[in-house]
Amino acid sequence: MVHHIKKCPKCGIYTLKEICPNCKITTISPKPPKYSPFSRLAQYRREALREERERDELI
Numbered sequence: 001m002v003h004h005i006k007k008c009p010k011c012g013i014y015t016l017k018e019i020c021p022n023c024k025i026t027t028i029s030p031k032p033p034k035y036s037p038f039s040r041l042a043q044y045r046r047e048a049l050r051e052e053r054e055r056d057e058l059i
């Protein structure tokens with residue numbers, strides 16, 4: 001199960017609650033970065049690994 005983290009737009013703290021415990025205002029979902037070099041590298045590694053495995057099966 002994934003907990004969606006929220007962020008208070010006023011004080012900037014991260015919380016899992018809908019209401020900021022400090023400011024008592026509604027928290028917002030921080031936008032995930034569009035470009036993530038880390039996850040892209042992970043995906044590239046997975047693909048490279050799969051290709052290698054397929055090549056091994058062909059031999």
Ligand SMILES: [Zn+2]
Nearest residue numbers: 008011020023
């Ligand atoms: Zn706050």
